[in-house]
Amino acid sequence: MLSGFLFALAAGLMWGLVFVTPLLLPDYPAAMLMAGRYLAFGLLALPLALIDRRELRRLTRADWIDAVKLSAIGNFLYYLTLAAAIQRAGGPLPTMIIGTLPVVIAVCANHRNAARDGHYRWRDLAPALLLIALGIGCVNQVEQATLAPQALGRYLQGAGLALIALACWTWYPIRNADWLRAHADRSPRAWATAQGVVTLPMAALAFLVLAVADGTGLPLLPAGFDFPAGPRPWPYVGLMAAVGLFASWLGTLCWNEASQRLPTTLVGQLIVFETLAALVYAQLHRGEWPPLMGVAGVVLLVGGVCWALRLKPVPPARERHLPASSA
16 A cells, blocks of 8 residues: 555656646647657657567557557547647646546546445545545635636637546546556556557657648648747757656556556545646746645645545455355
8 A cells, every 4th residue: 555655656746747848838839749758758668668578578469459549548638638728728727627637536436446446435435535626626726816817718728628638537547557457467667668669659650740730831830830849949858858758657657556556446546646746846837835725725635645545445245245264
């Protein structure tokens, strides 16, 4: 339980980087951020694939198809819609919507995986979920107070894109945990590497599409955008490499380790660390101390996670009815 908690915390700290990157590179469209991040992830995965080549050879065709699905939805589509949402609606609204993930995943997994993992009684789980929801509400109230007035249409576009990102990132950890729990003898590191390997051709294809769009005038890039590295090549390349390494490969590795150690319902709640990290990084980017309500929100969030960690799931029905073994 403790090691799973620490792995989930490390994943959240690294995943929080993806929220601040669009703010650091506002002059780069979301498609460039998505393609650059996963090109870096794929390139970093190649030497790691040599290290894990024995484990990767064990993967079947069905496993590779699962890796492609997870990467396409949980990586490409998620980050494309999230980055676009942040650039259209600002940081607060997408953070608020993605911050509901612990509640959404817990509700989905508690019903879906009860036969495999057992389940938490709703009356036991409700206080933790309520604390998390109140904490998210507090910190996002602070964020919304700093939001500059924006056109309603663009703001609603950001909200819609953030909802799509929420759906992607609800689906990803549940399906990823399914594979890991069904293959408990496999290496979580190798599975993270496999997802990195399949992102490389997809990222290369994304850059090819952007290159064609740049050459033919299709409206995928801003007018006058200096393709392929943009107006600030070195910050772009450096940030893409950092996000590719820490948020993509190492963050996925830590999350895989946590998913093998904790029930899906509980590990879903620990995604709250991603929200916390994103808010902390945003405050550091602004150079401001968080107000009192923001601090109260953090306390509520951590309190909800601690409450959830002390709960024990009700075992699956088949385990409750097994006869006691004779001495």
